[in-house]
Amino acid sequence: MAAIKFGTDGWRAIMAKEFTFENVKYVAEALARYVKGSGLAGRGVVIGYDNRFLSEHFAQAVAEVFCGHEIKIFMNNRSMPTPVTAFAVKLKETAGAVMLTASHNPPEYNGIKFIPEYAGPALPYITNEIERLLHEALTDGKVVETSFEKAVNNGLVEYFDPFPAYTEHLKSIIDTKAIKEANLKVIVDPMYGAGIDYLDTVLRDAGCQVETIHGYRDALFGGSLPEPSDKVLTQLKKLVVERRAHLGLAMDGDADRFGVIDADGAYITANQVLTLVYYHLLANKNIRGPVARSVATTHMLDRIARDFGMDVDETPVGFKYIGESMMKRGSILGGEESGGLSIAGHIPEKDGILANALIAEMVAWHKKPVREILKDIEDKYGRLFSERKDIRCSQETKERVLESLKELAPASVAGKAVHKVLSIDGRKFVLEDGSWALIRASGTEPLFRIYVEANSVDDLKAIQEEIVELVGLG
Numbered sequence: 001m002a003a004i005k006f007g008t009d010g011w012r013a014i015m016a017k018e019f020t021f022e023n024v025k026y027v028a029e030a031l032a033r034y035v036k037g038s039g040l041a042g043r044g045v046v047i048g049y050d051n052r053f054l055s056e057h058f059a060q061a062v063a064e065v066f067c068g069h070e071i072k073i074f075m076n077n078r079s080m081p082t083p084v085t086a087f088a089v090k091l092k093e094t095a096g097a098v099m100l101t102a103s104h105n106p107p108e109y110n111g112i113k114f115i116p117e118y119a120g121p122a123l124p125y126i127t128n129e130i131e132r133l134l135h136e137a138l139t140d141g142k143v144v145e146t147s148f149e150k151a152v153n154n155g156l157v158e159y160f161d162p163f164p165a166y167t168e169h170l171k172s173i174i175d176t177k178a179i180k181e182a183n184l185k186v187i188v189d190p191m192y193g194a195g196i197d198y199l200d201t202v203l204r205d206a207g208c209q210v211e212t213i214h215g216y217r218d219a220l221f222g223g224s225l226p227e228p229s230d231k232v233l234t235q236l237k238k239l240v241v242e243r244r245a246h247l248g249l250a251m252d253g254d255a256d257r258f259g260v261i262d263a264d265g266a267y268i269t270a271n272q273v274l275t276l277v278y279y280h281l282l283a284n285k286n287i288r289g290p291v292a293r294s295v296a297t298t299h300m301l302d303r304i305a306r307d308f309g310m311d312v313d314e315t316p317v318g319f320k321y322i323g324e325s326m327m328k329r330g331s332i333l334g335g336e337e338s339g340g341l342s343i344a345g346h347i348p349e350k351d352g353i354l355a356n357a358l359i360a361e362m363v364a365w366h367k368k369p370v371r372e373i374l375k376d377i378e379d380k381y382g383r384l385f386s387e388r389k390d391i392r393c394s395q396e397t398k399e400r401v402l403e404s405l406k407e408l409a410p411a412s413v414a415g416k417a418v419h420k421v422l423s424i425d426g427r428k429f430v431l432e433d434g435s436w437a438l439i440r441a442s443g444t445e446p447l448f449r450i451y452v453e454a455n456s457v458d459d460l461k462a463i464q465e466e467i468v469e470l471v472g473l474g
């Protein structure tokens with residue numbers, strides 16, 4: 001059996017191959033041992049699951065193990081988005097949550113994330129301990145479990161639905177009055193996933209005219225991926241234009257990531273969404289505080305922060321580090337280039353429902369299309385062009401490149417002097433004119449990611465080509 005690893009964001013594997021009921025129970029055993037060791041077992045644990053094939057059955061298998069350890073579990077009788085599962089940890093003040101999801105991966109995958117009592121993604125010191133306990137459980141071959149029926153009869157299973165509390169909470173942190181006045185027409189695309197109903201309800205209650213597509217469970221995701229990217233959101237883009245809607249708002253399979261479509265059908269990148277939301281919080285909502293962004297995320301946030309006299313916390317890739325910064329440094333926005341965002345006053349977990357609701361609020365506020373709002377910001381701070389290139393390679397190449405990265409320190413890239421070299425995650429070169437390049441190995445896929453941000457498309461291409469050559473991935 002391949003080793004079970006908790007990677008950038010939990011364990012993901014192909015169902016029936018590695019993601020079997022047997023392995024899920026071993027992982028649940030390790031998680032139950034972890035919760036007991038944390039001293040918080042008396043508080044119980046939330047179990048959430050997405051809309052994937054068998055997810056509710058895997059969730060039940062996890063429950064049988066927790067109940068076998070006499071740990072009470074809180075469950076919903078329908079799927080829940082990852083951010084709602086995290087929110088439920090706060091709501092029920094539990095020791096944490098187990099979330100069954102493979103996020104935006106292809107349909108044959110499933111996965112498990114652990115959300116500790118602080119309601120954000122588990123930090124490495126926790127996942128390392130879980131992996132150690134998993135190794136221990138696999139070695140001693142012991143899984144303590146009970147039947148689900150017995151657990152219910154013994155009062156170890158409490159059914160609850162955090163939908164009303166979550167949607168009310170969201171409505172309390174967004175300006176529903178402004179949304180109501182703008183009379184927005186919005187198309188919502190939950191991509192057949194666990195986000196169904198949530199954003200639609202919040203926006204409808206706030207007075208928007210809402211039309212939903214892909215709003216039913218399809219474990220095959222309509223033959224596509226539950227990933228809210230420019231490439232995948234073709235139907236949403238078309239419909240926004242056809243219906244003359246103000247916005248198209250999508251979420252991935254577990255609704256922790258967002259995808260925004262402007263009134264003219266154009267895809268707004270995650271870096272642009274983060275720029276818009278941070279500016280909106282500071283300039284319109286008058287909320288002041290630092291921003292946490294990953295090392296791979298746009299420096300436009302730095303320009304805005306500087307203008308308002310705010311700090312920037314630069315973290316490794318992974319929302320766990322961003323959530324940590326939000327908790328420890330009071331960052332008012334935490335965001336990632338890969339499509340994750342949360343704000344102060346919410347949970348330290350990325351939330352696609354919240355991100356989309358904030359975009360609707362911002363559009364309502366300005367009463368103009370997203371790209372016009374963005375243009376105003378760019379007129380003030382200058383324009384930046386960013387691109388990520390993913391390069392697959394063999395294990396051998398991967399090891400060689402990782403080794404060579406440690407020492408890589410060019411004096412210049414594409415004719416621009418290297419101003420700073422960072423090793424927060426992979427290797428990042430900040431150049432004299434503020435442009436930058438980062439190369440790092442993905443923690444979720446077998447590939448390298450090369451991120452470049454520059455002042456023009458030509459500069460971006462020149463920097464990208466030189467970096468690819470420099471590390472020998474050309």
Ligand SMILES: O=P(O)(O)OC[C@H]1O[C@H](O)[C@H](O)[C@@H](O)[C@@H]1O
Binds near residue numbers: 009318319444
């Ligand atoms: O670049 P990777 O290591 O593959 O990670 C890409 C993304 O994976 C998951 O979605 C995590 O939740 C994110 O925090 C991370 O940004």
